[in-house]
Amino acid sequence: MHATTPPPSTWWSRNWKWCVPVLAALLLALFAAFVFGILMLVFGAMKSSEPYRHAMKQAQTDPAVTAALGAPIQAGWLVQGNFSSNGPDGEANLSIPLDGPKADGTLFVVAKKHAGEWRYETLAVNVDGGERIVLEDDAAMPLP
Incomplete structure (x- = not known):
């Protein structure tokens, strides 16, 4: 019998389980920062009027x-x-x-x-x- 070695696994196949939640959290944090920035601009404009x-x-x-x-x-x-x-x-x-x-x-x-x-x-x-x-x-x- 001849044993074959499995193909080497890629970085993505080894790390996707932690990478997907981290990327989702990062995108959510960026969106929240964007909304917060817009609100600060609006409130700043009102308060400086x-x-x-x-x-x-x-x-x-x-x-x-x-x-x-x-x-x-x-x-x-x-x-x-x-x-x-x-x-x-x-x-x-x-x-x-x-x-x-x-x-x-x-x-x-x-x-x-x-x-x-x-x-x-x-x-x-x-x-x-x-x-x-x-x-x-x-x-x-x-x-x-």
Whole structure:
């Protein structure tokens, strides 16, 4: 009898059992990083917008909001809503979670931009528990 030696096995045939799950996990991690990057770009654009910055400044300096939420007031991570700006025109409709030492709340902003100037239709804080504090925009008030 003549014994034949089996053909040499390839790298893939020896290692596919661990290689396939590792490649799948790597692809899943890359996809998650891509989605996370897109979300960070969107949230970064919202948080750098003029309506967001103006509303946060108003909320952080308003005595009624400071009394209700405590100081310091920080913005939460997940800003909801939409923001669009096209040259001299634009609009913003934002819901910004607020965190304070005493309580939490939500800052609502509805603004429109015409001829390069933002006008705020709604600028209010809803404190968790039901109280609503309307913020006054001193910059939009007519001078006497």
